[in-house]
Amino acid sequence: xxxxxxxxxxxxxxxTSRWAxxxxxxxxxxxxxxxxxxxxxxxxxANNLIPGSAQPYKVPDLLTFRLHALTEEExxxxxxxxxxxxxxxxYGSQGEFEFVIRKALAALEVKFSPYxxxxxxxxxWQPRSETQWEQxxxxxxxxxxxxxxxxxxxxxxxxxxxxxxxxVPVLIVHLxxxxxxxxxxxxxxxxxxxxxxxxxxxxxxxxxxxxFKKDQAYERVDAQGxxxxxxxxxxxxxxxxxxxxxxxxxxxxxxxxxASKKYVAHPLFKGGRLTVSQEFIDLxxxxxx
Numbered sequence: 656x657x658x659x660x661x662x663x664x665x666x667x668x669x670x671t672s673r674w675a676x677x678x679x680x681x682x683x684x685x686x687x688x689x690x691x692x693x694x695x696x697x698x699x700x701a702n703n704l705i706p707g708s709a710q711p712y713k714v715p716d717l718l719t720f721r722l723h724a725l726t727e728e729e730x731x732x733x734x735x736x737x738x739x740x741x742x743x744x745x746y747g748s749q750g751e752f753e754f755v756i757r758k759a760l761a762a763l764e765v766k767f768s769p770y771x772x773x774x775x776x777x778x779x780w781q782p783r784s785e786t787q788w789e790q791x792x793x794x795x796x797x798x799x800x801x802x803x804x805x806x807x808x809x810x811x812x813x814x815x816x817x818x819x820x821x822x823v824p825v826l827i828v829h830l831x832x833x834x835x836x837x838x839x840x841x842x843x844x845x846x847x848x849x850x851x852x853x854x855x856x857x858x859x860x861x862x863x864x865x866x867f868k869k870d871q872a873y874e875r876v877d878a879q880g881x882x883x884x885x886x887x888x889x890x891x892x893x894x895x896x897x898x899x900x901x902x903x904x905x906x907x908x909x910x911x912x913x914a915s916k917k918y919v920a921h922p923l924f925k926g927g928r929l930t931v932s933q934e935f936i937d938l939x940x941x942x943x944x
Contacts, residue, residue, distance in 0.1 A: 674924050675767035675830045676716050682899065682929040683719050687936065690730060691719045694738045694762070713813035714743075715762035715825055719939065724758050746821075761942050762825045764806075764814060764840075769906075769922045772802035772831035781893050782865035796861035798869065804829040804836055804890035806843055808868075811888065815844055824942040827890075828898050830929065832906070835898035837935055838890050839942070842866075847888070865894030896938050899931035 676693065683691040695716040718738070722730065738755065745752045772778065777799035804827055806814075818825045818840060825840035846866045850857055861867045867889040874882055904927035911919045 671767055671769070671922070671924055672716075672765065674927075676765045678830065678901065678927055678929040679717060679763060679765055679828060682931050683939075685722055687931070688722050689719050689760075689939075690722055690725065690733060691717050691763070692733050692738055694718045695764075711813070712817035712820060713764075713810055714739075714817060715764045715814065717763040717765060718755065718759045718823070719761050719763060720758055721760055724760075725754075729754050729758070756821050756823060759823045759943075761939055762818070762821075762823045764810075764825060764827050766805065766827070766829040767924075768802070768805070768829065768831055769924070770802060770831050772833040772835075774833075775801050777801045778892065780865075780891055782891070783862050785863065788859055788863055793858055793862060796858045796867055796869075798867040798889045799891050801891055802829070802831045802834065802836065803867075803892070804838055804888075804895055806888045806890075808886035808888065811840070811843060811847065814840055826938070826942070830898070830901060832901060832904055832924075834900050835929065836890070836892050836895040837898040837938065838895045839938070843888050843890065865891040867891075896934050897932045898935045899929050901927055901929050903928050 680691045680693070683689040693716065695714045720733070725733070732752075733755075736752075738752070741752060744750060746756045747753065778801050780799035780801055806827055814825050826837050827840060827843070828837045829835060843866065846860075846864060847868065850860055850868060853860065857868075869887060869889065870884050871887045872882055872884050905925040907923045907925070908920050909923040911921065913919050
């Protein structure tokens, strides 16, 4: 039996994530010489079951291609096909979409958090230099209150499994109201490997890199008293690449009814535009030559 989804809170966050994905798809378009399409989970089933959760890997949300690397036939096929409904077997050597994995520049895992990024109290926090650390070592690693990139540990291992299997580099792109940030998945993986190998220096490693690993409690708004604790990675803006600026966003609220018949409110984002930075374009362009 498939595991159940998370209810109304999952549905609300899913809709917001789709909005953020659409911003990235439009931003990384033909004006910049790219084509970006959806490949990951793209719908919530009426019976509230999450398909594919037993897979050994997590399929990223989007794939980005260089337009000049695609034939006209391939471009048209991508534009009229929802890859999220295609079996990964179709990407094999004999499949109709054999070129998809071979020609993809990068896979993007897109996240969104409802914060006004530039107004967060520690938006311009900087990691400590080696000299600063030696002068004043700390006893614990505290992430800044900033528009940090968040990645759950369980998602990291599954995204790494997908990256290893398909040999397409994965980027994590986290958008906020006002701006967004990105980091290559391999950088978080390398950080975690280093943290594991040098656990006695974990505080120093986190404070000098600007990447943190911690246990985070999550409340379940659709189930009274339910609470989950998950291990997450947090990447401060100073340790990431600025993906770009977000503008012209309309914010309202949407109301839903949970399984326990509790009314649940959630911010709803509409419109908006992501203007990507040159730094982000350079990051993309250098991933797969």
